[in-house]
Amino acid sequence: MKLFFDSVKISRDEFTLSVNETFQEGLHLFSGKVGSGKTTLALAAAGLLAPDAGVVRHDGFESRPVLLMQFPEYHVTGSTVSEEIASWKVFGTEEPFGLLGVQASDRDPITLSRGELRRLELACVFSREPDLLILDEPYASLDMSAKPILTTLLEMRRGTTLVFSHETENVPDNAEHWRISAGGVHHE
Numbered sequence: 001m002k003l004f005f006d007s008v009k010i011s012r013d014e015f016t017l018s019v020n021e022t023f024q025e026g027l028h029l030f031s032g033k034v035g036s037g038k039t040t041l042a043l044a045a046a047g048l049l050a051p052d053a054g055v056v057r058h059d060g061f062e063s064r065p066v067l068l069m070q071f072p073e074y075h076v077t078g079s080t081v082s083e084e085i086a087s088w089k090v091f092g093t094e095e096p097f098g099l100l101g102v103q104a105s106d107r108d109p110i111t112l113s114r115g116e117l118r119r120l121e122l123a124c125v126f127s128r129e130p131d132l133l134i135l136d137e138p139y140a141s142l143d144m145s146a147k148p149i150l151t152t153l154l155e156m157r158r159g160t161t162l163v164f165s166h167e168t169e170n171v172p173d174n175a176e177h178w179r180i181s182a183g184g185v186h187h188e
């Protein structure tokens with residue numbers, strides 16, 4: 001299971017990101033300053049932003065990529081927590097739901113705190129077990145009890161995982177580290 005960026009260039013007005021890399025199966029952590037291009041790379045990896053040049057391609061992925069965006073509210077489609085879980089085609093019995101303290105209910109997901117909503121969506125995406133999982137700032141809004149649980153879920157996952165985060169101290173030791181700067185992606 002590999003993700004290829006073949007001579008990719010993505011332009012957003014004044015900004016251009018150039019990437020010519022192969023991301024192997026496993027965990028990859030991308031860090032970089034504000035505006036360096038993390039979300040741009042995440043969207044391109046998920047197939048939601050077409051490159052202006054080059055090709056983004058996958059090898060060995062059987063399921064569609066799953067992207068969890070930076071702001072959990074963007075994902076909400078259900079009018080209750082139960083509907084929200086069902087919309088991800090998971091049923092609340094999987095391990096991440098218990099680990100993250102998430103329970104199905106009739107509550108409107110928009111009334112959850114941001115951290116509660118983040119845990120709900122993390123439980124849903126990890127339960128899907130996608131071959132390619134892309135997480136944009138997944139540690140944001142999580143408290144000190146939930147951060148290590150996310151780290152454990154990342155450690156246990158199979159497939160290819162791309163994590164875009166400023167919080168490099170929480171990420172598992174086995175992650176490949178990449179820095180996004182000066183319009184490029186650099187292995188550390």
Ligand SMILES: Nc1ncnc2c1ncn2[C@@H]1O[C@H](COP(=O)(O)OP(=O)(O)OP(=O)(O)O)[C@@H](O)[C@H]1O
Nearest residue numbers: 012013014015032033034035036037038039040041
């Ligand atoms: N829709 C857009 N139109 C024009 N420029 C954009 C657009 N989206 C992003 N940009 C620009 O592209 C550059 C990279 O943005 P991007 O959102 O990928 O950065 P980021 O590293 O994720 O930032 P942050 O850490 O603030 O989330 C920035 O200079 C930004 O202003």
